[in-house]
Amino acid sequence: QLVGAPRAWPPAATRLRWTAAAPTLPTPAMPNPPTTRRSFLASASAAGLAAGGSLGALRAAGPVHQGSDTLRIGIVGIGGRGSGAAVQALMAHRKNVLVAAGDAFVDRLEGGLAAVTEAMAEQKRQDQVDVPKERQFVGLSAIDQVLAAGVDVVLLATPPGFRPLQIERAIQKGVHVFCEKPVATDAPGVRRVLAACELAKQKGLSVVSGLCYRYHDGRRAIVERLQEGAIGEILAIQGNYITGELWSFPRKPQWTEMEWQLRNWLYYPWLSGDLIAEQHIHTLDVMAWIKRDVYPIAAVSLGGRQVRTDPLFGTVYDHFATVYEWEDGTRGYSYCRQQNNCWRDVNEYVLGTEGRANVFQHAIRGANEWQFTSKVRDMYQNEHDALFAAIRAGKPIQNGEYMCKSTMMALQGRMAAYTGKRITWDQAWNSQEVLMPDDVTLDMTPPQHGVAMPGITKFS
Numbered sequence: 001q002l003v004g005a006p007r008a009w010p011p012a013a014t015r016l017r018w019t020a021a022a023p024t025l026p027t028p029a030m031p032n033p034p035t036t037r038r039s040f041l042a043s044a045s046a047a048g049l050a051a052g053g054s055l056g057a058l059r060a061a062g063p064v065h066q067g068s069d070t071l072r073i074g075i076v077g078i079g080g081r082g083s084g085a086a087v088q089a090l091m092a093h094r095k096n097v098l099v100a101a102g103d104a105f106v107d108r109l110e111g112g113l114a115a116v117t118e119a120m121a122e123q124k125r126q127d128q129v130d131v132p133k134e135r136q137f138v139g140l141s142a143i144d145q146v147l148a149a150g151v152d153v154v155l156l157a158t159p160p161g162f163r164p165l166q167i168e169r170a171i172q173k174g175v176h177v178f179c180e181k182p183v184a185t186d187a188p189g190v191r192r193v194l195a196a197c198e199l200a201k202q203k204g205l206s207v208v209s210g211l212c213y214r215y216h217d218g219r220r221a222i223v224e225r226l227q228e229g230a231i232g233e234i235l236a237i238q239g240n241y242i243t244g245e246l247w248s249f250p251r252k253p254q255w256t257e258m259e260w261q262l263r264n265w266l267y268y269p270w271l272s273g274d275l276i277a278e279q280h281i282h283t284l285d286v287m288a289w290i291k292r293d294v295y296p297i298a299a300v301s302l303g304g305r306q307v308r309t310d311p312l313f314g315t316v317y318d319h320f321a322t323v324y325e326w327e328d329g330t331r332g333y334s335y336c337r338q339q340n341n342c343w344r345d346v347n348e349y350v351l352g353t354e355g356r357a358n359v360f361q362h363a364i365r366g367a368n369e370w371q372f373t374s375k376v377r378d379m380y381q382n383e384h385d386a387l388f389a390a391i392r393a394g395k396p397i398q399n400g401e402y403m404c405k406s407t408m409m410a411l412q413g414r415m416a417a418y419t420g421k422r423i424t425w426d427q428a429w430n431s432q433e434v435l436m437p438d439d440v441t442l443d444m445t446p447p448q449h450g451v452a453m454p455g456i457t458k459f460s
Contacts, residue, residue, distance in 0.1 A: 074100035074151035079108025082157030100149035102142025159265040180210035187431035197400025209403035217376035231352030239283035267314025277410035280336035296324035303417030420454030
């Protein structure tokens, strides 16, 4: 529907056993370069045809979806990250077919479809793209039109503010979901998504999250060992997503203020959730995952705008430094920054009573020395391989709970930074602040939110 969400950039890593129902995490995300046709082609080539060949045993294990081996895929938000997700979904199985696509803007729709078509043609699989003009939808209502096209699976790669409505409608229609992260930009939106995911369980639908670190073989291996006590009791976790500035689109005279914000959605909290949610959520999700998906009881945070003060960057911050408190005494030290010409680091470092761990390097030092050195598969491809294998096997994947709670963990940190207050989990979860309107149109005035000022901005 809109410009697609940027993803963590995958470095080389290692391999671990894979089970379709249990996702994995990726290694540290490097600065997010813009998605290009060349990057799609490279990703598809690396994935090759191996994914399709790995699904036979799972297909035999359960009923084929709707009695057919072909799965019809729709996508909303094909203009950026969505194009890459579409290619990976098609590479996951030879009988996956893209049949419908939507985006807010025609140039993004046409460019995204062209990129997907080119990537699949490179693999001699262009027959998996079947999106005639009558199934190409432009505008903010594209989610309804794509779902009405008779899809079995929908890929959601729009700005996060739109995610609650889109997830809700897809699940109500009985459609399996792959959704990018985060899943909302305010607490009411998170609660709405969690309710939709409960309905998905009742309907036997898969919901797979774009929190791709959980689909990375090397990170999965080290997290499993940390959960088993390889470094003893965990005392502290430091999580960094310290990187450079991301993309922006220059303003054009014909654009309304709404179109400007939708095309540059990263810089508006109502659309993106701010960088702590839109990007740093990957790191926060790993921290919670290491703690067996037990989430922090409180957070305090420092944040602001030092460098990105131009109106080009909307109203988001360019750095956050957050301390998360767990009930058992563990502390999480979370740092994120998007500033150029500065030191960069994307990693998690874990300190325990019997050792320490470098999550990016998949290494444990101390009483139980360990290093993961196996070859790994591409984490982005893993997400889609797992999703489509699970659908064909009749064994749904449910990522809903952790994707909602990790989103809330990010919003909790943002609330603490914006207000300058210590925010408890219960306060964050029950927040009534609504950033994202229910009905967004291209001719309306965008929500008016100034830059948050700690000690002045109120919690609600």
